[in-house]
Amino acid sequence: MSQSPEQQIVEHVLDAIADQKLRAGTKLGEQSLSEIFSCNRTQVRRALATLTGYHVVEHLPNRGAYVATPSEADARHVFEARRAIEMTICKNVVQFANPADHARLRANLAQEHEANAAGNRALAIRLSRQFHLILAEVGRNPVLSQYLEELTMRTSLVLGLYGSDQRSLCAVDEHAGILDAIERRDEAAVCREIEAHLRHIEAAVDFAGAPKPRGALSSLLGPIVIPT
Amino acid sequence: MSQSPEQQIVEHVLDAIADQKLRAGTKLGEQSLSEIFSCNRTQVRRALATLTGYHVVEHLPNRGAYVATPSEADARHVFEARRAIEMTICKNVVQFANPADHARLRANLAQEHEANAAGNRALAIRLSRQFHLILAEVGRNPVLSQYLEELTMRTSLVLGLYGSDQRSLCAVDEHAGILDAIERRDEAAVCREIEAHLRHIEAAVDFAGAPKPRGALSSLLGPIVIPT
DNA sequence: TCTATCATAATTGTTCACAATTTTTGGATT
């Protein structure tokens, strides 16, 4: 059951980024990580290389690894790529989704509503991302799924860097509208709504706003349970 | 000018795959590569990890790295992803392309014609792939460019595995048609033609045909010039 | 001749020590 230290590091860091706990620019020191996850530095090194491949970590030679700091141009490119990929995903979803898939999406939507009602911002963000990833899974194209996983991660970084804080509440209702259209099997409507949804998210990004400060590493990745 | 051994290995292997010299299933032994590129095994290891991240190499624990062998389902997913991504790229191309870009594409097209006329199949394949990559560059979205780079690589693997050998000649004229539409700035036509083009390539793949044999490693990657 | 078993060889995986580079620290000087 327990995975390799390398996978553990990758997933913990990705989760922390998706949850916007690890902010852009945070240094990911090899020693720190090897102590936090109580493993060898070699394994930390491999994990960081993997994360670099996902474009969520930048590697500066002789200076270490940092959570990537996407520029405004990067952000726009990521959003455009999302529109291209999620549009195709949604067409597949309309075609392939069965009642079980609808139920899965409905359940996620309900949780989103709940998290928002409870004011649990971190959970709401996580569930919102999850909604898109479930869509991708239902679309049944692993290539597109994997690209979207990376792109949503990079979106998290962008929102953490430039996002205005009071947004993201509107998003729930847009998810609901998309899901309605999916159940109606109304392809045109789904495409229209997912595109609008992604453009709304992008519009909520304020590149004029100053990048925000970052926290300390150890407090953001833990607590780590070491399997014995 | 001379790059790190790691980059060298990655690029040589990618080129060899794109040119269909390295076929699916070929073993990429660590020692062989370290001798061919006269470098440390550690660097070979990192290069193979990178290639694994690109999905062009499969890594079997304790058994080594092999050029990936995409299944029929993989192939279909790759082609669908290409349609999604290249469609968006082409829209950007219509919008952004300037005379210099047109010239670049025309030049590539002419070389393609020439290679086909001369019966130089390897060069024709390389230039055909290059046409799509130039389109991506002109589209001015590095995120989409990078995805397409990976997808064209995987396409090469698929064509090498399942492709019928007499195809790919028709492709040149389709490229010409696409470029014409781009210069006319006829977005609808460009989209229609690039989609048709990609579907033609996919249609030329024959999954019933038996996977083809693979060659020896050292003869396919060399000759390697070692910078002093 | 075919199969099974075991020793040997080859290959991959891991660890650790050392080298190279960067960052920090603590004066010394202006």
Added chain:
DNA sequence: AATCCAAAAATTGTGAACAATTATGATAGA
């Protein structure tokens, strides 16, 4: 105080030795 410089510390990069696993091939028995 502020700046500069050098020594020390910390961090990253590299390579080689060792361990673990898998492939190979020879031998014996059916």
